[in-house]
Amino acid sequence: MSLYDRRNYADGYELSDASLEQGRISKTIKETYALLTASMVAATAGAFVAMNFGVSLALNPIVYLILLMGLIFGMQAAVNRGANTIALVLLFAFTFITGLTIGKLIAIYIAAGAGSVVTQAFVATAVTFGALTVYAMNTKTRFDSWGKPLFISLIAIIGLSLLNYFFFKSSMLDLAIAAFSALVFSMYIIYDTKNIINGTYTSPIMAAVSMYLNIYNLFLSLLRIFGASRD
Template sequence: MSLYDRNHLTSEYDASYDAPLEQGRVSKLIKETYALLTASMVAAAAGAYVAMSTGVAMGLNPLLYFILMIGLIFAMQFAVNRGANSLALVLLFAFTFITGLTLGKVLSLYIGAGMGSVVTQAFVATAVTFGALTIYAMNSKVNVDSWGKPLFISLIAVIIIGFLNYFFFKSSLVSLGISGFSALLFSFYIIYDTKNIINGVYTSPIMAAVGMYLNIYNLFMSLLNILGFANRD
């Protein structure tokens, strides 16, 4: 998920620009990003396992959870900007482990309700969607430079409506609508961030990894809610 608007590095082309050197840097960034993304998934899985085994996340307040997550993201960015990459890595895995705790809470509810197959369906759908969109982004020549602002505005709208629904409306239909829109939104974010990664817009594999992790995580949660709604009696 894009955390802020960026301008492509190639928009300020210099005649002395060393293309082979830049290609090497981008290639390294891509490899490191997806290695960290894989490690982040493992940390999230560990968090989910702990939550499902102990119930440690059952009393987590949504608003406090949201504030904690935003705080960790900003702390990560601050650490990266200061060159404290070791600290940023610790924060990355703390972030993904904690989101895994919340995921474990949700999965426990579905499995406890006899809807374990829905979890499997959502997982497969997320993996297929992510793979297809990644291949599309890597092979497409679509220009995503103008996508940042509308995607970010849409994200803020989803967050606001989501909180309003949780605390006031408490409507399952509104929740379904939010999930449907979120699934579409984070699908576009996968394309957007994949393009930014391969174009070298990200300067840190840590921030690139957390952005992509959030895209996948939110896509999965959205699909899980949609499929769960469709399979309820």
């Protein structure tokens, strides 16, 4: 009888632990998408400032990339130390700065009479993000094996983009990079969404910035594709 009772208690503890873990994951999911929404607001504010006041960061692409990477590593370091307030400040600084970049690009398209391209890219990004998120949340397929190939693809995109900016200056290569980027970041949306709902991310801040980067880069890629097709 005592063995029977002990087994029941153990099962109860296992169920309790599973419930606690599920509760932690559910909380992380809610906080992640709340922070993602807030990040979008910060990016929109940055775009508004750039479009209406002409404020932008006229930085060399390498310096700009180093700045963004520094903010991301700073966020990770702050999260690791439990300094979530600092991490949040860095998150909103990051999204505001990227918003400045988006605002400058949008202003250029509007000035060139191509405002419809911006609308098309925005709608396509929203639809793609929504569809891929629903798919990732409902599929039972695991995407753990995608991590390394996606990271290698990301490094290739960065390397090719810098080479094309400084040396090749090819519009065809730029379009090819944009198309490849759109594919890679679409896959990243699925990969990161699955990681979020599986509890792989322990910090909603880092989960939010990862998803924000997917959406941000997908939008930029689609903007370049639609802009090239219009030309």
